[in-house]
Amino acid sequence: RVFPDAGAASRAAADRIASTIRAASPGHRAILGMATGATPQKVYSHLASLHAAGGLSFRDAVTYNLDEYYPIQPLDPKSYRCYMHRHFFSLVDLPPQQGHVLDGTVPEGFVAAHCAEFERWIEADGGLDLQLLGIGRNGHIGFNEPSELTVAEALALPTRLIELHPLTREDAAREFGGVDKVIPRALTLGVRAILSARSILMLATGAHKAEAVAAALAGQMRASLPASLLQAAGERVTWLVDEAAASGVS
Numbered sequence: 027r028v029f030p031d032a033g034a035a036s037r038a039a040a041d042r043i044a045s046t047i048r049a050a051s052p053g054h055r056a057i058l059g060m061a062t063g064a065t066p067q068k069v070y071s072h073l074a075s076l077h078a079a080g081g082l083s084f085r086d087a088v089t090y091n092l093d094e095y096y097p098i099q100p101l102d103p104k105s106y107r108c109y110m111h112r113h114f115f116s117l118v119d120l121p122p123q124q125g126h127v128l129d130g131t132v133p134e135g136f137v138a139a140h141c142a143e144f145e146r147w148i149e150a151d152g153g154l155d156l157q158l159l160g161i162g163r164n165g166h167i168g169f170n171e172p173s174e175l176t177v178a179e180a181l182a183l184p185t186r187l188i189e190l191h192p193l194t195r196e197d198a199a200r201e202f203g204g205v206d207k208v209i210p211r212a213l214t215l216g217v218r219a220i221l222s223a224r225s226i227l228m229l230a231t232g233a234h235k236a237e238a239v240a241a242a243l244a245g246q247m248r249a250s251l252p253a254s255l256l257q258a259a260g261e262r263v264t265w266l267v268d269e270a271a272a273s274g275v276s
């Protein structure tokens with residue numbers, strides 16, 4: 027779906043999240059996969075406005091974030107835990123124990139166990155109803171970076187510790203005050219868990235995303251362009267893009 031600008035695309039994403047919450051019943055809370063970065067900020071401000079106007083409560087929602095730098099302290103302003111606090115958690119009524127972010131402080135020897143546990147929590151909650159995604163300029167989803175794996179291997183990638191791609195580090199340089207200061211590793215929800223969401227919303231805005239958007243929608247699935255793997259989810263995926271991000275799609 028192509029929108030005239032980022033504001034309209036973001037409102038459509040927020041409206042989908044709001045309907046998912048409204049469709050939940052007492053026996054089934056809305057389980058939401060959240061993203062960070064520049065793109066979803068307008069989605070969060072729209073959700074916060076709906077909440078402030080009295081039209082939306084997150085009391086019965088549960089959120090799981092896609093990724094977190096590693097290692098990082100939760101109170102570090104550059105952590106995604108802090109981002110979520112700033113843009114969302116502090117503005118809505120989501121009970122604190124229902125907002126999950128991968129833990130950037132677990133000792134290295136426990137990272138694999140923590141990542142497996144994060145996936146088990148999602149499964150125990152009944153699985154993700156909706157996963158919100160952004161796209162990296164290199165086509166990454168979450169921090170599943172381009173690789174030389176086979177498609178089958180890439181589709182099966184679990185939640186894990188990864189090394190950021192050079193382009194991802196470049197894009198994070200502004201927040202960190204220089205490319206050399208960017209924390210080079212991160213924990214990310216794996217492709218397998220992302221693709222198992224019942225609905226996936228990919229939000230892409232701005233001309234700098236046009237090339238990655240066009241490449242992900244064209245041709246075969248390939249591990250060198252992780253967003254192309256969303257093709258495996260078929261109709262469960264909706265691309266919400268503004269005109270600038272759609273400009274390369276033929």
Ligand code: F6R
Nearest residue numbers: 061062063064065160161162168
């Ligand atoms: C963030 C995430 C990343 C971003 C992507 C786009 O949680 O998982 O995949 O969605 O890097 O980032 P922005 O929106 O800053 O262009």
